[in-house]
Amino acid sequence: MEKNRKNEGHHKYFRFSILGKRLWKHKDFFEIFISEMISITGGLIAGLFLLNIKNSLEFVPALLILLPGFLELQGNLLGSLAARLSVALHLRKMKPKFNHGKIFISNILATVFLAFFVSIILGIVAYFITKFIFRIAVINIIFIAITATALALVAEIPLTIIATLWTFKVGLDPDDIMGPYVTTAADIISVIAILIAIVLFV
Amino acid sequence: MKLFYKIVRESIFVLVVATLVSSIGGIALKSVEDTLVTIVPLIIILPALNDMIGDFGIILVARFTTALYTKKKTKHLANHLFKDALIIAMISAVYIACLGTFLASLKHNFTFSIALLMKMILLTLVTTLVLFLINFLIAFFLGRYVYKRKIDPDNVLIPLTTSVADLGAMIVLALLAMLLFP
Numbered sequence: 001m002e003k004n005r006k007n008e009g010h011h012k013y014f015r016f017s018i019l020g021k022r023l024w025k026h027k028d029f030f031e032i033f034i035s036e037m038i039s040i041t042g043g044l045i046a047g048l049f050l051l052n053i054k055n056s057l058e059f060v061p062a063l064l065i066l067l068p069g070f071l072e073l074q075g076n077l078l079g080s081l082a083a084r085l086s087v088a089l090h091l092r093k094m095k096p097k098f099n100h101g102k103i104f105i106s107n108i109l110a111t112v113f114l115a116f117f118v119s120i121i122l123g124i125v126a127y128f129i130t131k132f133i134f135r136i137a138v139i140n141i142i143f144i145a146i147t148a149t150a151l152a153l154v155a156e157i158p159l160t161i162i163a164t165l166w167t168f169k170v171g172l173d174p175d176d177i178m179g180p181y182v183t184t185a186a187d188i189i190s191v192i193a194i195l196i197a198i199v200l201f202v
Numbered sequence: 203m204k205l206f207y208k209i210v211r212e213s214i215f216v217l218v219v220a221t222l223v224s225s226i227g228g229i230a231l232k233s234v235e236d237t238l239v240t241i242v243p244l245i246i247i248l249p250a251l252n253d254m255i256g257d258f259g260i261i262l263v264a265r266f267t268t269a270l271y272t273k274k275k276t277k278h279l280a281n282h283l284f285k286d287a288l289i290i291a292m293i294s295a296v297y298i299a300c301l302g303t304f305l306a307s308l309k310h311n312f313t314f315s316i317a318l319l320m321k322m323i324l325l326t327l328v329t330t331l332v333l334f335l336i337n338f339l340i341a342f343f344l345g346r347y348v349y350k351r352k353i354d355p356d357n358v359l360i361p362l363t364t365s366v367a368d369l370g371a372m373i374v375l376a377l378l379a380m381l382l383f384p
Binding site for chain 1: 203204205206209210213214217218220221222224225226229246249250253254256257258259260261263264265267268271272282283286287289290293294297298301302305354356357360361364365368
């Protein structure tokens with residue numbers, strides 16, 4: 001009875017039974033292992049291409065300051081968003097599908113607000129550091145930060161939410177999967193978003 | 203809107219600090235990075251290693267936070283998660299060193315040797331071990347402390363562990379690189 005009750009809830013969506021009970025017994029291990037291996041392989045291969053772009057971006061002093069913080073911010077915001085949604089799903093405060101509930105809306109609004117707020121601060125800091133240390137005033141760096149944030153969020157937020165809901169729905173634990181997924185996705189999307197913002201403003 | 207204000211209030215300070223530390227610390231550590239990149243495979247390995255350690259920070263914090271909210275025994279989870287995650291982190295470190303060295307040999311011209319590969323594996327293993335332990339302690343002890351103070355650990359500790367991973371990896375790797383590649 002107790003066992004049946006345990007298998008209900010979020011595990012009722014579990015459809016993977018490749019290795020049957022053995023896989024179930026080591027579920028956490030397999031989830032973390034596979035997501036980490038995919039993330040590392042994707043990250044290393046994408047990193048090879050992004051490295052050239054990142055190196056050329058870092059020749060511009062303002063971008064040298066903006067880029068690492070921007071990538072860090074996106075990873076942190078999306079990692080926290082996925083983790084909060086995962087807690088809500090585990091606590092059955094929301095169902096694993098899109099809705100207009102207050103948990104969804106509050107989480108999305110908070111992520112958007114924090115992304116823009118911190119990006120503006122980052123842009124202003126990058127502007128003043130380049131002005132006083134490198135003696136170059138590039139006001140556009142603030143607009144680049146804001147535009148890149150908007151572009152990145154348009155892609156990243158839906159991707160993070162869809163992936164969190166899907167992993168939970170199929171019986172996987174989003175806590176094990178989403179960390180590696182969001183950091184890799186955020187890095188790739190953020191660099192592309194900054195490139196587009198540069199094209200628009202420079 | 204209560205939840206919105208709670209998330210913003212708890213996250214805003216730590217996010218600003220983590221972002222600025224990453225940006226400004228990045229400049230300070232640029233000189234260290236310039237030394238590191240003279241060892242060719244490190245150019246490719248360093249970002250992947252940073253990401254990987256950050257990933258484990260997010261996984262550990264998220265798992266402990268969920269356990270705290272669902273009132274599960276965190277000590278039992280810590281025991282089981284420590285073993286599982288540490289084994290995966292070690293395998294990942296070896297994998298990063300091997301794949302990074304292989305990709306570097308394809309893209310850049312440098313003489314590949316077994317000795318170099320062994321040094322790369324040692325570098326990534328030690329760096330991963332040190333930072334994994336720091337992140338585990340943050341997630342477990344600080345997580346419980348933050349939760350007791352009615353703050354959501356997901357909001358505060360995820361930025362903290364990724365910052366530790368970013369700066370810590372660079373510092374530990376630089377120290378080890380100086381020892382192994384004098």
